[in-house]
Amino acid sequence: MASRRPYVGGNWKMNLDRNGAVALCRDLAQETLTLDAIQIAIFPAFVHLDAAHATLALAKSNVMLGAQDVYPEPDGAFTGEISIAMVQDFGANHVLVGHSERRHVIGEPEPLIRQKTRALIEAGMTCVLCIGETLDQRESGDTNAINESQLRSALRNLTIDDPQRLVIAYEPVWAIGTGRTATPDDAQDAHKHIRAVLADLFDENTANAIRIIYGGSVKPDNAAELFSQPDIDGGLIGGASLKPNDFLSICTAAQETSRAEGVST
Numbered sequence: 001m002a003s004r005r006p007y008v009g010g011n012w013k014m015n016l017d018r019n020g021a022v023a024l025c026r027d028l029a030q031e032t033l034t035l036d037a038i039q040i041a042i043f044p045a046f047v048h049l050d051a052a053h054a055t056l057a058l059a060k061s062n063v064m065l066g067a068q069d070v071y072p073e074p075d076g077a078f079t080g081e082i083s084i085a086m087v088q089d090f091g092a093n094h095v096l097v098g099h100s101e102r103r104h105v106i107g108e109p110e111p112l113i114r115q116k117t118r119a120l121i122e123a124g125m126t127c128v129l130c131i132g133e134t135l136d137q138r139e140s141g142d143t144n145a146i147n148e149s150q151l152r153s154a155l156r157n158l159t160i161d162d163p164q165r166l167v168i169a170y171e172p173v174w175a176i177g178t179g180r181t182a183t184p185d186d187a188q189d190a191h192k193h194i195r196a197v198l199a200d201l202f203d204e205n206t207a208n209a210i211r212i213i214y215g216g217s218v219k220p221d222n223a224a225e226l227f228s229q230p231d232i233d234g235g236l237i238g239g240a241s242l243k244p245n246d247f248l249s250i251c252t253a254a255q256e257t258s259r260a261e262g263v264s265t
């Protein structure tokens with residue numbers, strides 16, 4: 001994993017009420033204090049950002065706060081949307097873009113994903129850009145082609161000053177929330193190809209500094225093997241991020257991998 005600091009994100013999706021979100025933040029804040037070799041971010045629903053921010057701040061937690069989406073325009077007549085400045089105001093500095101549920105359930109188009117990615121990078125936010133193939137695409141042997149086209153579309157004409165602020169989450173659609181996980185070898189192959197595309201889009205050094213994380217039914221019992229692959233720099237965790245013990249085990253696996261590989265903190 002060279003010198004990339006592992007990144008573990010908890011995507012809470014449309015789950016938890018306010019009390020549940022605060023309780024989960026409290027648990028995580030306490031238990032993650034020693035996990036200093038990795039970067040951890042949680043992504044609660046918009047309406048819980050304020051309470052999550054206050055809870056993490058009170059506990060002096062290192063856990064970063066993220067939003068599950070933003071709209072790329074700064075303000076205006078965009079009913080129902082939330083701007084980057086609005087989520088920043090609530091302490092969020094990481095944002096998910098292009099999650100498969102937004103692409104495939106909500107129908108978010110690629111040009112909008114590109115606009116969001118650009119707006120976040122320009123605002124100095126950490127953008128976690130999600131890409132990945134459907135089952136049909138995998139079975140047709142198109143995994144790398146799909147990842148490449150989603151990457152090239154989202155990152156077109158983008159300049160990256162700080163590679164830490166772009167995280168790519170490779171999430172095969174068929175593995176999200178299904179209990180099916182890509183094998184470590186298959187995931188590594190996809191990540192290696194993604195890094196090669198990043199090198200072509202930016203340059204070798206930038207590509208080597210960008211974290212590429214895996215998502216899709218990561219659990220305590222498969223995290224360590226996935227994270228020990230050379231191009232897998234952590235994970236984006238859905239279901240297991242709602243269970244504090246599971247999420248902490250996954251974070252610990254990332255921390256141990258980073259220690260074994262000598263990542264400087």
Ligand code: PEP
Nearest residue numbers: 176177215216217238239
């Ligand atoms: C996700 O929502 O990004 C995800 C990977 O979900 P799960 O871990 O539940 O598959």
